[in-house]
Amino acid sequence: MRVTNKMLVTNSLSTLNKGLEQLEYTSGRLAAGKKLLVPSDDPIGTGNVLRMHRGLAETRQYVANADYGIGMMLAADSALTDLTEILQRARELAVYGANGTLPADSLHALAKEVNELVDHAVQVANSTYGGSYVFGGQETTKPPYAIASSDTEGNIEAMDDYQGSPLPTVVEVGPGSTLEINVPGNLVFEKAFEELISLRKNLSEGKTDEISSETLGNLDGVISQVLRFQAEVGAKGKRLEITQSRLKGLDLNLQTLISKTEDIDVAEAIMMLKMQENAYRLALDTTARIIQPTLMDFLR
Helix, strand or coil: CCCCCHHHHHHHHHHHHHHHHHHHHHHHHHHHEECCCCCCCCCCHHHHHHHHHHHHHHHHHHHHHHHHHHHHHHHHHHHHHHHHHHHHHHHHHHHCCCCCCHHHHHHHHHHHHHHHHHHHHHHCCCCCCCCCCCCCCCCCCCCCCCCECCCCCCEEEECCCCCCCCCCCCEEEEEEEEEECCCCCCHHHHHHHHHHHHHHHHHHHCHHHHHHHHHHHHHHHHHHCCCCCCCHHHHHHHHHHHHHHHHHHHHHHHHHHHHHEEEEEHHHHHHHHHHHHHHHHHHHHHHHHHHHCCCCHHHC
């Protein structure tokens, strides 16, 4: 086969272009720090990376859900601690009021303090976290409780009906795994309001026998109930913390797997780039030697 000067030029240019393509391929991935820039680089690896990125996004949403739930649980725990203190103080006042020797003025003063405790309990029942009402159940946008009526002296006589949802708020912390993150207020505060208002009325009316025979026992029952709910909240909060810790570990593992699949080995890439640069320079030098002088070179 006769080899012409045009064939030499064409083959040399083809070789040089391939060398440039290899340089562009390697330098582009080195600059991006990724070995997978387009699906054709590794179709199977690209599919795996896409699935892992989707799993990572889901995991981070679960972590955010757990974080929100932990915040709600902490807010509920703090509120229930306040409610317990309110009830315990009310019980102390009930013990004082059960003493049949106290004058009417003293009983009236105790009743006024109990009324303040009722008002404080309303504030506790309407506690919020991140703009959501903690004890509203699934209805987190409006206060669960409001005062229905007061007498001429400002004493609270009745509460409005519960405005929240009887169903608890639920968050998803894993595929098919959910957890209740709040306690509907009607389960916690109904009896508390009832007994506090009853105690205030009995003190105002001097019914010391009823305080001794009924109110003290009822307050003890409410305190026990609140402590039980608080224990449940604490247990759920602990579970959420454990779940969140596990999810964060999964997040880190997914990031590691993604990095191993799509990130470039910098040292290997730099070595490959230098080899390709040397090969390209050698190709340029060889091409310059192979291509023969033309007629124009002799005419100069």
